[in-house]
Amino acid sequence: MSFFAELKRRNVFRVAIAYIVLAWIVMQVGDTLAPALHLPESVNSVLAFFLILGFPLAVFFAWAFELTPDGLKLEKNVERDTSITPVTGRKLDRTIIVLLAVALVYFIWHSQTTPTESEELASNDKSIAVLPFQNMSSDAEQEYFSDGLSEELLNLLAKIPELRVSSRTSAFSYKGKDFKISDVGRELDVAHVLEGSVRKSGNKVRITAQLIQTDTDTHMWSETWDRSLDDVFVIQDEIAKAVVDELKVRLLGELPQVRTTDPEAYSLFLQARHLTNQRTAESVARAETMIARSLEISPDYLPAWVLKAHIFSVKGDSGFGDVNESFAKAMEAAEAAIRLDPNYGPAHALLGDILISNRWDFAGGRREIELALSLDPTDVDTLYQACVHFGLTGEYEKGIELCEAAKDRDPVFPPIPPSIGLLYQFLDQPEKALAATSRMLDLQPGAVGTHYYVTLSLLSTGDIDAAFERIQHEVLDGFRQTGLALVHHAAGRKDESDTALQALLQQKSSGWYYQVAMVHAYRGEVDAAFDALNEAYEKRDSGITLLLGDPYLDNLRDDPRFEAMVERLGIRLHKRSDGR
Secondary structure (H helix, E strand, O other): OOHHHHHHHOOHHHHHHHHHHHHHHHHHHHHHHHHHOOOOOHHHHHHHHHHHHHHHHHHHHHHHEEEEOOEEEEHHHOOHHHOOHHHHHHHHHHHHHHHHHHHHHHHHHHHHHOOOHHHHHHHHOOEEEEOOOEEOOOOHHHHHHHHHHHHHHHHHHHOOOOOEEOOHHHHHHHOOOOOOHHHHHHHHOOOEEEEEEEEEEOOEEEEEEEEEEOOOOEEEEEEEEEEEHHHHHHHHHHHHHHHHHHOOOOOOOOOOOOOOOOHHHHHHHHHHHHHHOOOOHHHHHHHHHHHHHHHHHOOOOHHHHHHHHHHHHHHHHHOOOOHHHHHHHHHHHHHHHHHHOOOOHHHHHHHHHHHHHOOOOHHHHHHHHHHHHHHOOOOHHHHHHHHHHHHHOOOHHHHHHHHHHHHHHOOOOOOHHHHHHHHHHHOOOHHHHHHHHHHHHHHOOOOOOHHHHHHHHHHHHOOHHHHHHHHOOOOOHHHHHHHHHHHHHHOOOHHHHHHHHHHHHOOHHHOOHHHHHHHHHHOOOHHHHHHHHHHHHHOOOHHHHHOOOOHHHHHHOOOHHHHHHHHHHOOOOOOOOOOO
């Protein structure tokens, strides 16, 4: 008998096949269970080592031994006429079929529940930042168009729930700076960057876009379009589709499409938004004129109505116009947008913010913000506004949850750290408050309020020396004097606290009524604090919306006038268990 035939007779091939299939199943099960049982990664390596070591042993035993009715015997001691290897072979055949069936079922289940390598990459890396496109036009004033196109693309991609898109504030922080793509990826926690350039001349436009993987700085896709302005909306849709295709995003619904309008109205809209973002009295006034012209040309262009509402809201917040008149116009524009499309989330979010900031209508504001969340639960601005609202009305944990959700969508969105820090202070968790606000020192060390909010957190931990050192760096004098008055009082330096308070009082008419109330309350000057709170209410100082949870007002809480002010504002929508 040949050697091959003898291997077959002794079932060596069957044992080898059964062992290989069983080993594969064992490795797959180990790979699945090890993470669930929190076992070290080395477990699978050890398992593989022993399974590989066992294979030649299994083959050797199949060759050298035979299973008989009397037990396991050396093959050479078994008479051929009493050998039952054919019976054993049939049993092994059935065993192999069962093992193959188990392997097939596991493979099908695993392929449906576990993504392939490319799909896993897409799943983990469905994040992108849209950097401001470069203006390649000969006219520098055409920059509004390149910035506007970038922002429109960002907004379009942000409507895809399966894709995490860094906010405009974060992405545009790189404008005009030298940077490495890898740094953008690390700082914004995104795996991809979309960048490009725009050259506009008359009614013609050349747009170039490219998608880059941040960890390798490799170009995944690029395209150039030479079109008329009438086609700019088609180009935006094509870029969004290319991004989705390249990132292998599995859409749960249809790919969103940009809203179209008259090219001239669109150009005026982009200019108005560009000017609004500059936040000066002159730029906002020019933006107001341009958005009015845009709406004259295209009165049904929804984004223009929302921008008009935002412009007047900025005027009211920044003192660029009469507060009540500006907010009234902002509300009219937001309501006009909602009439055009009742399902447009940003319009409801903006209306909610107006109701809270100017009308003290917290119940109405909540209805609008909750509706905005249901319509667009991934929008960073909406999540942030919801965070602030729930925090102001006493649901601090819910507020933190929403701010964390916004941070997940955009890790460096500047307003988030101070808001989380304040909410942790409201919850009397100073260490967490400090950890949150300290991120501002990395994100925006020179921004207004950065050092002030870190100072408040340090003061809440009892680290007066560190708080005093930090407040020296605050760039806005009103915040700096507020912080100095609080820190000096905590240190027992009455004269220095008085000096800072007097400096703050000289600026009170510029909108520091609430901060004056904070200082008086912290110093135990209860009557003066309530006088300042009443002024804050009458002057529509939005700082007073912090009333419910602000720990610096704790000296006022036992006074009946405090609860009267809370009721006057209508701010308590949720009764906390601790009564605050």
